[in-house]
Amino acid sequence: MLRSLGARLLRLVPVLFLVSLGTFFLVDLVPGDPAVAILGSNATPEQYEAVRAELGLNESVVTRYFDWLGDTLRGDLGESLTPPTQSVTDLIQSRLPVTIQIATMAMLISVTVSIVLALAAAYRPGKVFDRVTSGTAFAAIAVPQFLTGLLLIFFVLFHTDLVRWFVLVAGIAGAVLIAVRAVGGVTDHPPGNERVRAAAIRAVLALAVVGFAVLLFARFPEFPRQGFTRISEDGLWPSLRDAFLPALTLAVAEIAIFMRLLRNDLITTLQEDYILSARAKGMPPWRILVRDALRPSSFSLITVAGVALGRLMGGTVIVETIFNLPGMGTLIVNAIGAQDVRVIQSSVLVIAVFYVLVNLLVDLSYSQLDPRLRRGRV
Structure with missing residues (x-):
């Protein structure tokens, strides 16, 4: 494991070098004079x-690149060019934790919701639930972030009562459908332990759906229009x-993509x-789906x-602008407007390095999912 990790880390060195080259030279080619941005016209x-x-x-540009690279490797990113x-x-x-939190929350929402929807749709492909979720997924992919x-702001913030009633009605309708399936599963077939157990699980699920809908109707959270509260300031909740609506904005399209895949x-x-x-052995469907098929x-x-x-991480540029969040997206946008080359180069480099490291973790996770990879059989 350590040997494999070391080999992958060594392969990252030329990748990160190319990332630094692209970051520096692409930004250096942007038209404009930083001296004019600093002093004015x-x-x-x-x-x-x-x-x-x-x-x-x-x-020369080569000298400037290696000076910049040496300072960056020492952790010295310099001072911003524009006042203050x-x-x-x-x-x-100060900005990176905000962007990481929003992107991480969006990823957790996307993966969790997509797994639940995909399991339910794959259990009975071609049925009503599968067709509805598939059509909704195509519509969600087509809507830009x-x-x-803007739609979330319009409904959740300015028409909260409408959303509360929609959640309540949808929860009751979903619970009724689950209860009907539970009763049908017992009456349509000879009673058996597995059918009774499945009916009991559906009944509990129906009660949970109703309870969650009633709870949301009674105590719907108040989301802010803009601004952000850091975890270190007022706690976790x-x-x-504050980050939920921006994260949900990013997650909607990802849920559709993940679910279909x-x-x-x-x-x-x-x-x-x-x-x-x-x-054939009579294993419960939930066990087959979750333990045998999902992995x-x-x-x-x-x-x-x-x-x-x-x-x-890059998509937060639009979301942070809409919700006025102090993240990397707004930092890069403001730096581009002010022609602050140092801030642009450093911010883009940090996001690129984060992206490369995330893909390294994805590569390492394969061996944990498939034991054959750990044993070198594939």
């Missing part, structure tokens, strides 16, 4: 030249509440011989989720 040519000399802009000047490291340290955020893999896995053998079907989901987490 009314300074003298001598003042512009003095600022360029102080920033090293008169040196601040340490770029301090700026990123900024429109999703206010921070999770996992559903298709589950349907294929459920046709395998060992699954058919488990069904081998999750490779594609994990791969796409790893790529999506990096995409979510």
